[in-house]
Amino acid sequence: MIKIAVYSLKGGVGKTITAANLGQLYATHRTKRLPGTKRGSLRRVLLVDRDPQGNLSQYFNRYSDGPLEDHPIGTDWAWLDILPGNLSLAAQEDAALDVDRYADQYDLCLIDCQADLGKLTAGAIRCADYLIIPIRLDAFSTNGLSNLMQQLENLQEAAIDARVLGVLVTHDEKTPYSDAIKKLLRERLPLFDTTISRSKWVSESTIEHKPLAEIAGPDKKHPLRPMTTRPAWQYRKVFNEMADRLSNLDKGGKQ
Template sequence: MKIISVINLKGGVAKTTTAVSLAELLAEGDRRRKRKGSRVLLFDNDKQGNTSRMFGVYNGEREAEACRIIKTGRITGNIRDTKEENLDIVPCNYFMELAELEIKADKEHAQHDRYKSALHEVSGQYDYCIIDNPPDLGMNVINAMVATHEIIIPVRLDAYSLDGLEELVEQINQIRALNPKARIGGVLITDFEKSDTSEAAERWLRTKSGCHVFQCKIRHSKKAKDATFYRQTPTHYSVRSGAAQDYKAFTEEYVQKFGHLAAEERR
């Protein structure tokens, strides 16, 4: 099972939309390209629970499954089904704050590898695990990074996001001491609107950032924003929208470049 973390320390860069779109499209497959659907586990690691809400499994009244996993290091009994074929989910909610406090107080057991141990239990059941992370570096994100094989960084082309990218890469390199296998798969440009400024920022990102940047860009789309109000992915809400088509192209680019490694990561 290949474990992919979608992360950026800045909010509003389409982390959740990227995570759920990638998970959904990997699970669906692509008949035109003769790519079969993969078995995908979508792991909501953000206490806001937007990924969980999108698939109708959010419950704010009790401790969510992701919270139990980080406390116990066990995943059995903490995976929920979705209505999508080949796609299961681990929900999250605001109880994650209490779970993090609890494990920080646990001085007898390792705090950073709970997700790694848990996901190892189901490594033969899925081809991919996509982790949607919050815009911070709490204990739950550190656990995700320690378990991760590959990191995808969604970025908007503004100064704040580009500054945050440098800081994130630095933090990732520090975490690599705990997980040398973690690598940055690439930066994904989101909410792209063509202008002289955005094109200059893109050139800098591709030539000066030191990170691989995916060729596909996710165009700015009102439909993508509207989709969030209906708790749907762009491809479900409006498959013909620019954002939906771009996420399809991005998924295929990802599979072409990295997808063949999924079998290797299952070993």
């Protein structure tokens, strides 16, 4: 089981949307196959909500104010399960996260972290093999890059071994400075070539509690056909980039 934490210390950058949609696309066989997933596998995915706000749980209509389940529960999509989160996470004295006990049940685990390098986030990152870091360029600068690099250095000093699989630009739109910032990022970190456009469909997805791949898009000829919105295809391309990078690492390549 490959474990990936979606991490950023800034809120509003699309961590939950990213974890939810990458997981749902894989579970519904819309992407390349990850290394380690057997050919013909059901592509079983475990989502983990480690934010006391429970946004990932709300996205899939699996939020509850009551005691948290200590085992994964199903979503509306077969082979896509979730370990829910709610405010009771904040009171946990032991924030260690152990998903390895489910390693035989799932091919991929995606962990949605809160925007705070507290015990919950640290526990999630310690559990993960890789990190995906979403960022918004409209809230980014050269100082933002320095802060991000410092955060990653702090993780290394804390003996956290998770590797940065990719930095993902979200809410993307063309501005006078966007290309320059992407160039800076690419020089220092493995930036995904694909970006997620600023789009009303992302907000629509959150409101409807429905993954982007299932949103009825602007194609009037096929209003109920899935995968009709641009962000759905962009997340598919991001996943395929991710799969290629993992395959390269699996073969001993450098990332």
